[in-house]
Amino acid sequence: MSTLISVGDAIRKYGDAQGNILKGHGRDHTTLLLVEFTDQANAREWIKQLLAGLSTGPSVLDTVRVTSTEKQLRDREAFKAAGQTADAGLFTSLVFTADGLQYLGAPAPQESQNQTPGQGRSGAFAAGMRAAAVHGLLRDPDPTDWEGEWWEDATAGKPSKIHAMLLLADNKLAERLQPAVNFMTERSESLGVRVRITQHGKRLVEDGHDIEHFGYADGVSQPLYLDNDEGTAPPTHAIRR
Template identity: 30%
Template structure:
């Protein structure tokens, strides 16, 4: 079942698909899509294994299955609404606390924990993380509560807090998520954006057949790019890239997924000022808003509305293309090699650069991202199309709760961060680190080459771009099957 996209509606007639979906937690196959969430990190220190198992069983009984999520969703992205979604993930510490009741999932990275992998990721040490909650110890588990209604999330959160009181479980930190949105085109629904103002989550791997049919139809309808005559980039991925067997599952098709959680604080005011400074350095001190926006697109790889820079010098004002590749921009003139989306989703650059027979090197590290913003909601213009806090943007306490599911932490998340985002020589020597999430102590690796490849005769120039995204905490987890959560210790 994991070798091809899963058709969830087959569960009405196929008992194997039904068994898989009933035992898998929500949010893995498809984002829960709710705009409000709470993420409660828990510690089990000092608790007996039987007591830990009892707590996990009780929480597990309230977790949402993939089957329930898919049946109750009433709208499609970015506004899913099918009631509450509740999930429970366990860190290595959680499995250790369970003792003989559970086998530890495989993987050196998972077993070591995220803080111990700082040298691989170029992360700051735990001592430099957010003081409240993250700095003291690694969480053993995390409860995710999500709903379209923020008051419903608060009620759920308070109910869990009351129930945990007296169990011996320590609540380490609670991270509230509030998805920021913008309306880019009149008459259309607002879209999820991160605090820098760019559409977030546009390019996702799809391994649910019903969603894939819609996306492939959309890609087929995109205007063709004469400079990129090749086949469009496919959103089709095997579920086995994100779903693995649960070593502790109790049902025939028990499955789960490795889950990475990172709290990434964004200095929005600094980023916006640096974008404007870059635009003036590239296009002159009198550069207008369109050129300043172009400079930002050279950092991100897309304009704010999601239009890929490789396809247009300005936003198209229509449905955003997503089937693009970089086949027509092999010199990185239109979309720089360092641009965030090109660094972390190279779409054929790896195959081309290293002469590989297929694009597996470009596709295999891709993760199923499920992140959402945190921090106060930024004020918007009356029509919801622009932020209304120019010069007063947040510099701290706002950012992205990065979350992603995958089959291998080492081969997907860590590879992407270390070998792509942090590697100044990917995809070519001298490219520089990813200017958005790249981490390095060497200022020279934050120098990037810029060229407006859409304008004949444009002169390349090299400019620095500082780091405005900072890790404040996080951990590696595993999202177990519901049969394990509800039966552990029995």
């Protein structure tokens, strides 16, 4: 029996959670700001401002505010109703590393306990992607081969501190996304939130279909959660009891 849920039920159950979980954000352009906190009080103020919203232009669509699941799903329904022409504006997401949560004095999330020790993802979040057991499991390159910006001092084996990642995404790169990135970089630095790494991404499409950048199946292997997604992917993607 299928357990797909309606958009309304998803909003009631998960509406206060961040977006980009049940559905991808769907924008064409993305910028990731990986940051280091240098003062706990200022870091908390930075987070509060992101939750409240920061205007980066004359339109409400220019507002940098952590996008909730409710807003994302309502915007998605409006987009479909308008024949995929509606403009939902900036999408914003904020995620933390284990070190970032510790710096803020927040408890780390409980990781899954139903996995064989040393296998699966057990302990991976706390260990971080530089840990040998983690990057080996993912078959990632050795951290010593990572790009220089990931290291404060590569020779001494001292990595850059990463406490959080701010994701900003939009379809309008020059008009809205880049100004928002510039604004948030300056605002973050003014609060002692140091932008250590900035990375840019662009959606790849060929013959009307998304292309995964590294050949992985993430975009086509995720399970479906919403009942109005039925028919858009093989039925094996649906969550079932």
